Amino acid sequence: MRKIQFLLLATAVAMAMTATAQQLPLYLDNNAPIEQRVEDALSRMTLDEKIAVIHAQSKFSSPGVKRLGLPDFWTDDGPHGVRPDVLWDQWEQAGQTNDSCVAFPALTCLAASWNPVLAELYGRSLGEEARYRGKDMILGPGVNINRTPLNGRNFEYMGEDPLLASRMVVPYVKGLQSTGTAACVKHFCLNNDEEYRHQVNVIVSDRALREIYLPAFEAAVKEGHTWGIMGSYNLYKDQHCCHNEYTLGQILKGDWQYDGVVVSDWGGAHDTEQAVKNGLDMEFGSWTDGLAWGASNAYDAYYMALPYKKMIQEGKFTTRELDDKVRRVLRLFFRTTMSNKRARGFLCSKAHYDAALKIAQDGIVLLQNKRIVLPIDLDKAKRLLVVGENAIKMMTVGGGSSSLKVQHEILPLDGLKTRLAGTGIEVDYARGYVGDTTGEYNGVVAKQSLADNRPAAELIAEAVAKAKGADYVIIFGGLNKSDYQDAEGHDRKHMDMPYGQDALVEAVARVNKNVVFVNISGNAVAMPWRDKVAAIVQGWFIGSEAGTALASVLVGDANPSGKLPFTWPVSLGDLGAHATGSYPGTWRDGHKIIDEEYKEGIYVGYRWTDKQKVKPAFAFGHGLSYTTFAVSDLRLDKSDVAADGTVTATVTVKNTGKRAGAEVIQLYVSDLSGNIEMPVKELRGFQKVFLQPGESRDVSITIGGRAFQYWDESRNGWATSHGKRMMLVGTASDNLPLKKAFTVL
Numbered sequence: 001m002r003k004i005q006f007l008l009l010a011t012a013v014a015m016a017m018t019a020t021a022q023q024l025p026l027y028l029d030n031n032a033p034i035e036q037r038v039e040d041a042l043s044r045m046t047l048d049e050k051i052a053v054i055h056a057q058s059k060f061s062s063p064g065v066k067r068l069g070l071p072d073f074w075t076d077d078g079p080h081g082v083r084p085d086v087l088w089d090q091w092e093q094a095g096q097t098n099d100s101c102v103a104f105p106a107l108t109c110l111a112a113s114w115n116p117v118l119a120e121l122y123g124r125s126l127g128e129e130a131r132y133r134g135k136d137m138i139l140g141p142g143v144n145i146n147r148t149p150l151n152g153r154n155f156e157y158m159g160e161d162p163l164l165a166s167r168m169v170v171p172y173v174k175g176l177q178s179t180g181t182a183a184c185v186k187h188f189c190l191n192n193d194e195e196y197r198h199q200v201n202v203i204v205s206d207r208a209l210r211e212i213y214l215p216a217f218e219a220a221v222k223e224g225h226t227w228g229i230m231g232s233y234n235l236y237k238d239q240h241c242c243h244n245e246y247t248l249g250q251i252l253k254g255d256w257q258y259d260g261v262v263v264s265d266w267g268g269a270h271d272t273e274q275a276v277k278n279g280l281d282m283e284f285g286s287w288t289d290g291l292a293w294g295a296s297n298a299y300d301a302y303y304m305a306l307p308y309k310k311m312i313q314e315g316k317f318t319t320r321e322l323d324d325k326v327r328r329v330l331r332l333f334f335r336t337t338m339s340n341k342r343a344r345g346f347l348c349s350k351a352h353y354d355a356a357l358k359i360a361q362d363g364i365v366l367l368q369n370k371r372i373v374l375p376i377d378l379d380k381a382k383r384l385l386v387v388g389e390n391a392i393k394m395m396t397v398g399g400g401s402s403s404l405k406v407q408h409e410i411l412p413l414d415g416l417k418t419r420l421a422g423t424g425i426e427v428d429y430a431r432g433y434v435g436d437t438t439g440e441y442n443g444v445v446a447k448q449s450l451a452d453n454r455p456a457a458e459l460i461a462e463a464v465a466k467a468k469g470a471d472y473v474i475i476f477g478g479l480n481k482s483d484y485q486d487a488e489g490h491d492r493k494h495m496d497m498p499y500g501q502d503a504l505v506e507a508v509a510r511v512n513k514n515v516v517f518v519n520i521s522g523n524a525v526a527m528p529w530r531d532k533v534a535a536i537v538q539g540w541f542i543g544s545e546a547g548t549a550l551a552s553v554l555v556g557d558a559n560p561s562g563k564l565p566f567t568w569p570v571s572l573g574d575l576g577a578h579a580t581g582s583y584p585g586t587w588r589d590g591h592k593i594i595d596e597e598y599k600e601g602i603y604v605g606y607r608w609t610d611k612q613k614v615k616p617a618f619a620f621g622h623g624l625s626y627t628t629f630a631v632s633d634l635r636l637d638k639s640d641v642a643a644d645g646t647v648t649a650t651v652t653v654k655n656t657g658k659r660a661g662a663e664v665i666q667l668y669v670s671d672l673s674g675n676i677e678m679p680v681k682e683l684r685g686f687q688k689v690f691l692q693p694g695e696s697r698d699v700s701i702t703i704g705g706r707a708f709q710y711w712d713e714s715r716n717g718w719a720t721s722h723g724k725r726m727m728l729v730g731t732a733s734d735n736l737p738l739k740k741a742f743t744v745l
């Protein structure tokens with residue numbers, strides 16, 4: 001009897017399972033390969049459903065396919081934290097109460113850490129915040145190359161060097177996507193300045209394009225396997241980059257075999273036919289008021305909405321291009337909204353604040369430290385004077401689309417006060433200068449009252465008077481997130497420090513020899529007084545934990561180990577974009593298009609200063625520490641290297657000082673073959689190593705592949721430069737004492 005019951009039960013279970021298997025469409029089967037699910041879902045979709053998923057339905061979302069159980073898709077900025085929700089059809093924030101996030105340090109700071117492990121942590125932490133907030137794609141990271149310090153958006157990018165940006169973007173993307181949240185690497189491509197960003201037509205050599213401007217995107221695609229790429233606003237070869245035959249069609253989807261989606265920058269699509277043919281997959285932000293054309297639903301009027309459908313119905317296009325776009329969108333759905341492997345969401349967890357703090361501490365750069373004035377001597381100091389608006393100003397609000405609504409942002413003055421509480425050191429404050437006292441972005445208000453109507457002379461006089469008796473004067477100055485500073489939409493008009501800060505620093509430095517200038521910015525600024533102050537710290541925009549991180553570095557709880565991700569010129573003329581007069585370009589077509597020819601070619605940043613023998617204020621890769629390191633004994637595992645082989649360089653690094661700390665071993669290569677014009681040297685590898693006092697370690701860096709190649713314009717492909725090379729190893733682009741020759745066979 002028991003046996004019969006068991007058999008009956010077993011048969012019933014088996015039948016039920018077959019029925020489920022029969023009923024479950026392939027596209028819903030999480031165990032089926034994604035490509036099969038994509039084809040199955042595609043075959044079930046109507047023309048209207050296909051058209052719907054390739055364009056927006058609100059500011060930041062696009063529809064799924066409700067009939068098939070595919071959810072709507074939600075994007076959000078990016079790249080430093082999850083942007084507060086905005087209203088369905090307006091940029092104004094929606095006023096939610098659960099969207100105050102952690103602000104992670106801006107990407108320039110991440111790049112300055114030269115620490116790929118932290119880039120992974122950054123992406124993963126941000127992805128967890130995005131999961132909590134119900135976002136399926138983060139609009140970032142940005143990897144446009146820093147070509148001029150005037151670019152208002154450099155703070156959102158990863159510096160001037162293609163290798164550094166490549167090594168940092170890959171783990172960021174992987175970390176983010178490990179949570180089931182898509183990255184959308186932006187802005188592809190050649191969006192290297194903000195002024196006239198919709199009208200700039202970039203003219204650049206193929207070699208510079210491939211060697212300087214594309215590698216970080218290429219790495220994000222080929223190694224990071226990014227699921228999203230955002231087309232940029234500007235034009236290239238007279239075509240907007242959101243539907244550019246060459247960059248999207250030939251390079252991204254052709255050469256690189258990219259299988260993800262191309263998302264338009266918001267309002268970056270301009271033409272249905274080009275969008276159809278030239279690789280745009282998802283259109284967002286056209287007519288950003290959402291009401292253009294007076295249509296009942298303005299989103300229907302998008303280039304890739306009804307106008308596209310009409311062209312298909314009229315026979316102008318078959319559904320071949322449409323199906324390719326929809327396949328990519330479906331792939332994105334199965335990777336994100338339809339995945340059963342997504343991470344859980346956490347907002348403002350302790351772990352996220354810890355990550356933000358660690359990244360900030362690792363990325364702060366000690367640029368100058370005369371007489372070892374830093375760290376602040378807690379045993380001797382009695383009075384510390386803090387000066388400057390940036391000591392008390394929130395920096396997470398403003399700057400454009402990366403603006404955030406944070407749960408908290410520790411300000412520098414507060415960070416110092418908290419750290420020094422109980423030490424007996426008195427912390428005084430003087431305003432010093434008044435910059436921009438407003439603080440609002442899309443309805444998120446920095447609730448601070450920064451108004452101060454005293455004239456500049458009075459503010460300076462107060463700072464000078466207070467500085468006289470202080471053991472240290474810490475000036476927090478630099479830029480902020482207001483228009484024409486470090487902000488989207490415009491470039492800076494010059495490299496000078498705004499708001500009369502030069503006069504303030506000069507005056508204070510005359511009466512106190514222990515002046516520390518902490519520069520808050522995402523860009524280099526002119527510092528004509530840099531020899532007159534004792535120390536200079538590059539403090540970036542570092543988000544929620546800014547004050548804590550800066551205080552920890554200033555007092556020496558954290559030992560600075562950041563290195564500049566760009567060359568810091570004395571003045572604009574030190575850099576190719578300006579020395580060649582090619583920035584910002586030349587207007588044509590009655591002021592419709594501005595042609596910007598990158599006349600400096602591959603000579604961007606240190607490649608330019610090396611070639612011109614210009615000594616910058618601070619070199620690429622420069623950054624000091626509170627300890628000292630000895631780097632010695634460079635050895636190569638071979639001196640003759642096959643063109644498709646690799647060579648490994650090993651050095652011994654010793655912490656010769658008294659504090660634990662980290663050093664970045666940097667490896668550059670000079671091509672001495674004489675085959676082709678080459679930069680004096682190029683970064684080919686690096687590694688950050690943390691050492692206790694007295695500890696030493698061997699660090700090995702292996703290079704090969706692209707490190708031996710250049711873009712051969714005559715053959716339109718990568719070519720090996722055979723012959724002699726010099727390997728240069730050290731701790732900054734201007735401090736490379738170890739050399740070894742090798743030959744690429």
Ligand code: BGC
Pocket residue numbers: 077078139186265266401
């Ligand atoms: C920016 C993008 C951003 C988008 C959405 C655009 O103006 O260029 O970087 O992701 O807006 O906010």
